[in-house]
Amino acid sequence: MITDSMFADDDLLPISGLQHLSFCERQWSLIHMEQEWSDNVSTMEGRHLHENVDEPGSVSRPDVVMIRGLRLRSLELGLYGIADLVEFYRCDGGAEIAGHLGRWRPYPVEYKRGSKRCGLPDEIQLCAQALCLEEMFGLHITFGAVYHAKPRRRTEVEISDSLRRKLKEQCSRARQLLDFIDRPVPNIGKHCGNCSLVTECMPEVIVKDRSAAYVSGIIANISVSQESLT
Numbered sequence: 001m002i003t004d005s006m007f008a009d010d011d012l013l014p015i016s017g018l019q020h021l022s023f024c025e026r027q028w029s030l031i032h033m034e035q036e037w038s039d040n041v042s043t044m045e046g047r048h049l050h051e052n053v054d055e056p057g058s059v060s061r062p063d064v065v066m067i068r069g070l071r072l073r074s075l076e077l078g079l080y081g082i083a084d085l086v087e088f089y090r091c092d093g094g095a096e097i098a099g100h101l102g103r104w105r106p107y108p109v110e111y112k113r114g115s116k117r118c119g120l121p122d123e124i125q126l127c128a129q130a131l132c133l134e135e136m137f138g139l140h141i142t143f144g145a146v147y148h149a150k151p152r153r154r155t156e157v158e159i160s161d162s163l164r165r166k167l168k169e170q171c172s173r174a175r176q177l178l179d180f181i182d183r184p185v186p187n188i189g190k191h192c193g194n195c196s197l198v199t200e201c202m203p204e205v206i207v208k209d210r211s212a213a214y215v216s217g218i219i220a221n222i223s224v225s226q227e228s229l230t
């Protein structure tokens with residue numbers, strides 16, 4: 001049932017953007033508000049991995065159906081995306097899925113290119129997929145997994161209350177940023193070295209300009225105060 005508090009299809013945000021938002025708000029705004037995009041080695045590797053795993057298809061075994069490239073949507077959260085892989089396990093309390101007899105419980109698996117351990121941005125993205133699946137299939141999901149291609153390790157993640165809260169905070173933050181006229185200021189740090197949009201962002205220049213403007217503002221204020229004393 002669609003209620004007034006739900007988002008319209010045109011207002012949905014991509015799940016993939018949640019990762020950019022966790023990485024850097026300025027990067028998120030460049031990509032999702034200004035449609036800027038540049039590839040570096042990391043993004044090319046990631047795209048290549050997702051091109052392979054997002055190719056729609058399914059594999060069935062007696063107790064599990066694995067569906068790749070499943071389209072996801074949550075009107076409650078205002079999100080849409082594509083799940084790399086959803087495993088549906090046969091289970092009495094599960095949901096029906098087209099073309100398969102019985103009832104099934106979904107278990108999302110998000111693919112990542114790197115060898116890093118599963119971090120909060122990965123968990124938030126997985127949680128978003130789980131909540132989309134909950135809304136689509138009308139049941140509660142307690143676990144999913146993040147799979148790292150190097151060294152082929154799968155980490156199970158609990159879709160806990162605190163993770164759900166963090167996801168909702170991210171969604172609200174993304175919508176707040178959409179209302180801002182200015183881009184968020186650069187958040188310069190080590191992560192800029194891994195950012196594919198460093199050329200578009202120009203973090204050093206912007207921060208220097210802002211510092212200069214700040215100092216000029218202080219000087220102007222001091223001059224005004226001195227004039228008022230004379």
Ligand code: SF4
Pocket residue numbers: 023024025026027030185186187188189191192195196197198201202203
């Ligand atoms: S260069 Fe740094 S501040 Fe700029 S978008 Fe990338 S991560 Fe953010």
